Amino acid sequence: MQAEKYEPPASWPIGMEWRPRTTRGASGRAPCYRGQCACSLSVVGVSWWFSVRLKHQWKRSHNRADRRLSQNRHARMEPEDQEEEEEAAAMLWSIQEAEERQTQQIGASACGATAVVDVLKALGLDVTPEEAERCVQTRLRRIEAPLPDYLLSRSEAGATHAQLIRGAREASGGKAVGRFFHLHPRRSVRLVPWLARWIKKGAVPVATMNMQVGVADGEEVPDAWHHQLIFGAAPGAVFTTNPLDVVGEVEVHQRLCSDSVLLVRRDDVLQRLTSGGLLSDLSQIQGDPRWRQLDVEGQVRQMLLEEELEDGPRTAHVRIPAAYSSGVTLFGPTGSDVAQQILQAPELPLL
Template sequence: MEAEQEEEASAAMLWSIQEALERQTLQIGASACGATAVVDVLKALGLDVAPEEADRCVQTRLRRNESPLPDYLLSRSEAGATHAQLIQGALEASYGKAIGRFFHLHPRRRFRLVHWLAHWIRKGAVPVATMNMQLAVPEGEEVPDAWHHQLIFGVAPNSIFIPNPLDVVSEDEVHQRLCSQSVMLVRREDVLQRLMPDCSLSGLSENPSDPRWQELDVEGQVRNMILEEELEEDQPKMTHITIPAAYSSGITLFALRDTELGQELLKAPEVPLL
């Protein structure tokens, strides 16, 4: 009996898997996973919006791939969108009908993820996960080079259902990605190929609007990488540098503004810390 209650408490679906196959929106453009999620959020709330309009409202930022290293790294730290852009984008694209509320999940929280999600999904809320995909990477797979926003269209015991791409992921794996510091790994080759002879690295640690560039000593990391190239020793080399990321890991819950659920969401407390 207890097992049945546990299963019931952690199962809820916005769409069936078949419906998700038919209704999901596939990535609408470069770095546009956030705007893609907003299209599906509004769809799940009964509101249709063109992908181009969602992207315009979310104001997706792009990587500046042709820039010198300092500007390229700055663009990497903010490419795509933050949860705040998703909330604003959904509000604007729906003409004020859809609201969102973000719940921070870093540092770790005292809760069962699937139970918490099932509780809100059953009420009609639509969750979007903002995850650091560079965590919980399956053994043997390459470390992804970005964070990701994904709609969650359902949960079951220890399982979370997501589109774009359609997948069923373990609760533990998703939870690890949802509990991340706001940092990003940038691949060695992406750093070295943008090093120009006249490129000044001092700006990497002199960002007055974000002291984390200095705290992470991004300039020092890059210089170490250069030194490794110059020494050409047969030793393991840095595979990535770590830079600040504009994103926060957690869940944004969306609902229609003029409903009891919408008002309940706005008043809901943060998930308690562990």
């Protein structure tokens, strides 16, 4: 199949090589980040590009409604707390090292297995993508299934944090251990200082994020959650791989503090209504009460009613339960001091 052509965004630096990836991501589309092509950067100019993007993300994230909450929080901080946050910074890799070492998405819905490859690489343990995929056991979308089974497959496609922890342990032969820290409901934690402290101790963080929250007006809503290795944290910013990026702290925190729900696009629902399956099955999927609580059946029937009307608003998505939990998994070498600290650390307190 011929690769689609992607043009560089208007903000792309003049003179920097533009090499868009053509590997297809979990959604079946070319991998993208909030509508922009996820590209592979030449080493020359990477640091400059990240510094420009950092300024952009900082401005953008603080132009949102939660900027006021962030400012109020800082106003209540003690002087020593403000100093701690301003100085909080730690990197597993430099930007150039991350560009050279990161693993591109290894398969459909396989961002979790991709993150495991990079986690073990950061811990000095090399495994093949095939081995990581085998151990994580990525679930795929059942594209051709009737609507009830298709939506069930969407709710669990990819991997949960538990699969990542088990996959890293098995792929490393027991040399890596991990633990998940919930960030929903919202926790009393300053994200960047918390991440920086663990990175300085030798931990390797992986974020499990709902990419469908915190989307700017006018941008397309992504159709999946995402696991990403965090290779660095600095005041106001978090550095990630797959794709290589720097994202504002406020934006990352929004995605890390999400209920376990997934938005499925209208077209993906309607085109499967004729392929069999009873709508009543949507309220009884695997005995999970969340399907009934979210009234998935009622949402689909509403879409059908809208199709019969010539005018009026159209519901953009159906909201279904998701198998994933938002938060951060910390990994470390089995038996190490940092691994013991990870396993013995208390849960983050509720806000």
